[in-house]
Amino acid sequence: MRWFGSMLPLSEDEAFPVLGALQTTGTTRIASSDIAPFAEEWRRLRSSGWMRPWIKTDGRDWEHARVMSVIGALAERCRVTEGATLEFVGE
Numbered sequence: 304m305r306w307f308g309s310m311l312p313l314s315e316d317e318a319f320p321v322l323g324a325l326q327t328t329g330t331t332r333i334a335s336s337d338i339a340p341f342a343e344e345w346r347r348l349r350s351s352g353w354m355r356p357w358i359k360t361d362g363r364d365w366e367h368a369r370v371m372s373v374i375g376a377l378a379e380r381c382r383v384t385e386g387a388t389l390e391f392v393g394e
Contacts (some may be wrong), residue, residue: 307370307382313346326393333389335381341389342378349375 308327312319325331333341347373353370381387 308326310314310348310367310370319348322348325391328391331391333381333391335386335388338378338387338389341377345371345375345378388390 311325311327312323314323316323321333321337322344379388381389
C-alpha cells in the first residue's frame with residue numbers, strides 16, 4: 304500500500320513513539336517487549352481520527368479500514384502470545 308506511511312504519525316510525535324519509529328522504506332521489527340505499547344498506540348491512532356484528510360486511497364476507504372483492523376488484530380494476538388513479534392516490510 305503506497306499510502307501506509309501516510310497513516311502513521313510523524314516520527315517527531317511524542318504521543319506515538321513506537322508507531323513513529325516504523326520505517327516505510329525498510330524493515331521494522333516490533334520486539335515482544337514493544338508489542339503492548341504498539342497495540343495501545345495503534346488503538347489510539349485508530350480511534351482518534353485515523354482517517355487523515357491527506358491520505359490518498361483512490362476512494363478505497365474500505366481498504367484503509369481493513370488495514371487498520373487487521374494490523375490491530377495482529378497486534379492484539381501478539382500481545383497475548385509470549386515472545387511474539389511483528390515485522391513490517393517497507394517498499
